[in-house]
Amino acid sequence: MNTFSRLAVLMKPIQREMLIGLALAVVASLANFGLLFLSGWLLAAAAVAGLGGIVAQNAFNIFLPAVGVRFFATVRILARYLERVVTHDATLRFIGRVRAWSFERLAPQAPAVLAQQRSGDMLFRFVSDTDRMGQFYLQVMLPFAAAAICCTAYVVITGLFSLPAALVLGVGLLLCGTIIPLITAKLSAHATAQISLQQDMMHADLTEIVQGMGEFMFLGAAGSVQKHIADQQANIRLCRQKIFLLEDGARCLSTIIGTLSAVAMLALATHAYHAGTLSAACLPMLALGGLAAFDVVGPLPAAWQLLGHVRVAARRVFAVCDQPPCVPAPAAKASPVQPLDLCFCNLGMRYPEAKHWALRHANLLIRQGERVALVGPSGAGKSTLINLLFRFYDYQEGTASFGNVDLKNVDADVMAHHVGVVAQDYHLFQGSIRRNLMIACPNATEEKMWRALQIAQLAEFVRAEPAGLDTLIGEEGVRLSGGQARRLAIAQVVLRAPAWIILDEPTEGLDTQTEQELMTALLSALPPQATIMCMTHNPAVAGLMDRVVRVEDGRFHEAGRAP
Numbered sequence: 001m002n003t004f005s006r007l008a009v010l011m012k013p014i015q016r017e018m019l020i021g022l023a024l025a026v027v028a029s030l031a032n033f034g035l036l037f038l039s040g041w042l043l044a045a046a047a048v049a050g051l052g053g054i055v056a057q058n059a060f061n062i063f064l065p066a067v068g069v070r071f072f073a074t075v076r077i078l079a080r081y082l083e084r085v086v087t088h089d090a091t092l093r094f095i096g097r098v099r100a101w102s103f104e105r106l107a108p109q110a111p112a113v114l115a116q117q118r119s120g121d122m123l124f125r126f127v128s129d130t131d132r133m134g135q136f137y138l139q140v141m142l143p144f145a146a147a148a149i150c151c152t153a154y155v156v157i158t159g160l161f162s163l164p165a166a167l168v169l170g171v172g173l174l175l176c177g178t179i180i181p182l183i184t185a186k187l188s189a190h191a192t193a194q195i196s197l198q199q200d201m202m203h204a205d206l207t208e209i210v211q212g213m214g215e216f217m218f219l220g221a222a223g224s225v226q227k228h229i230a231d232q233q234a235n236i237r238l239c240r241q242k243i244f245l246l247e248d249g250a251r252c253l254s255t256i257i258g259t260l261s262a263v264a265m266l267a268l269a270t271h272a273y274h275a276g277t278l279s280a281a282c283l284p285m286l287a288l289g290g291l292a293a294f295d296v297v298g299p300l301p302a303a304w305q306l307l308g309h310v311r312v313a314a315r316r317v318f319a320v321c322d323q324p325p326c327v328p329a330p331a332a333k334a335s336p337v338q339p340l341d342l343c344f345c346n347l348g349m350r351y352p353e354a355k356h357w358a359l360r361h362a363n364l365l366i367r368q369g370e371r372v373a374l375v376g377p378s379g380a381g382k383s384t385l386i387n388l389l390f391r392f393y394d395y396q397e398g399t400a401s402f403g404n405v406d407l408k409n410v411d412a413d414v415m416a417h418h419v420g421v422v423a424q425d426y427h428l429f430q431g432s433i434r435r436n437l438m439i440a441c442p443n444a445t446e447e448k449m450w451r452a453l454q455i456a457q458l459a460e461f462v463r464a465e466p467a468g469l470d471t472l473i474g475e476e477g478v479r480l481s482g483g484q485a486r487r488l489a490i491a492q493v494v495l496r497a498p499a500w501i502i503l504d505e506p507t508e509g510l511d512t513q514t515e516q517e518l519m520t521a522l523l524s525a526l527p528p529q530a531t532i533m534c535m536t537h538n539p540a541v542a543g544l545m546d547r548v549v550r551v552e553d554g555r556f557h558e559a560g561r562a563p
């Protein structure tokens, strides 16, 4: 399916509203044409009747056409207003649908596939590109469809009075509606593609700069970064200037062609009048109608331009969304059952495109309720266990089960119900401590929040803050120290009270006393059936566990069991 067919499929649920919007746009344009057409006739007919003496004046019925003029004027205003309401609503709903659809496809790709993308680029795609895709209906399809219908109607109506005038109108509309916009779009295609590319890079760079501002300062690279962005912006400006010049040129040319067409129609109508095939009142009617007809092709150059942008934006969004997830969805979903034991048997796991196996011939059995320390050198494969459990990555050899079901049949959502993780690179959300706790457990009471904070050894700090639970922690918890942020992440998991808790370096950034207090409070607060798996380089923390498993050479080695 090509890009636009896929967009059409996404539009299906809002098709009816979109068609109503189109009908209203057509009615508004036809009413505009009718208004000028009839006004032209009315003015000229009234003048002719005025010159024709008292008999002609009495014979002339001014009321019916005047009612017609008022009718067209009212319909034009009403239809234009309703068109705006309906089409903008349809556009917003379409943008929402595109975003929801993209998110549905992106979620299974996290984090393995998404990690290959730059976050700024992704942000741009899912804000700006989806927005552009959403404009496809309002600013591309609607003007084209309305122009096609209305132009045909204008030419037919004009043809009823004068065929040569209709021919001139048709040629003028064709030139302004398709030939000129097409040539403009072709001439500006390179600049349009450049803008997309440059903007893409600039947004990715800007996001990286904002996120790593401190590091750029430390590295003394702030000046060169500023220059880099300024250069990118200058390139974008040059491309935009070229596009604006072409668009303005096309607009001027269209206006000239529109005016010349109206003059030519008037000349042809005058010729017909002299030949006796047209009444005098029809002359201004055809000329004014001709001028009004060109209104409907006015937005087409911009629509052609936007068509190119929409195509690029849609292709970029589809390209990301179409990537297969790193791990296929389970063919037969299963839910782990008690006891929630974890068992790896001869397991082999290699990250995509990695040369070496992260785990190979690995055997491990952790029973529900055990408190296990996973130790080993950096890069041995400890954190890989979390990636396997949550199906972020797949294993290629052996078997793995959790709660008596094959891991390949367990969804990450189901796993999250049983297992709580404080990863090494945990993420805190912008906002208050309360918000972060509520994200972990939406219906937690204040009492439960304070208890979780108490266990995580953070309650004292929060209590001392004037805003308490509503203390703002900033983006990524920037207003907290490293140790406080980690303890908040631990409090989140404690609040959820899952059957399994996996802590990756839980005491990093803590002094010895807080480290001891935290681990003791945590171990004593959890019920006996709760399993704790703690990945640590800290022998003191490992010593608090019942069992120590050493990860080395991609295998698990039993390193000791507490008496």
Ligand SMILES: Nc1ncnc2c1ncn2[C@@H]1O[C@H](COP(=O)(O)OP(=O)(O)OP(=O)(O)O)[C@@H](O)[C@H]1O
Residues within 6 Å of the ligand: 351, 352, 354, 358, 376, 377, 378, 379, 380, 381, 382, 383, 384, 385, 424
């Ligand atoms: N997303 C990934 N893609 C490719 N290779 C990866 C990925 N994550 C980890 N690895 C590799 O897998 C191996 C095991 O990494 P892992 O993060 O499990 O080590 P670790 O024992 O947790 O180390 P540390 O104690 O430093 O946290 C390493 O060689 C690492 O380079």
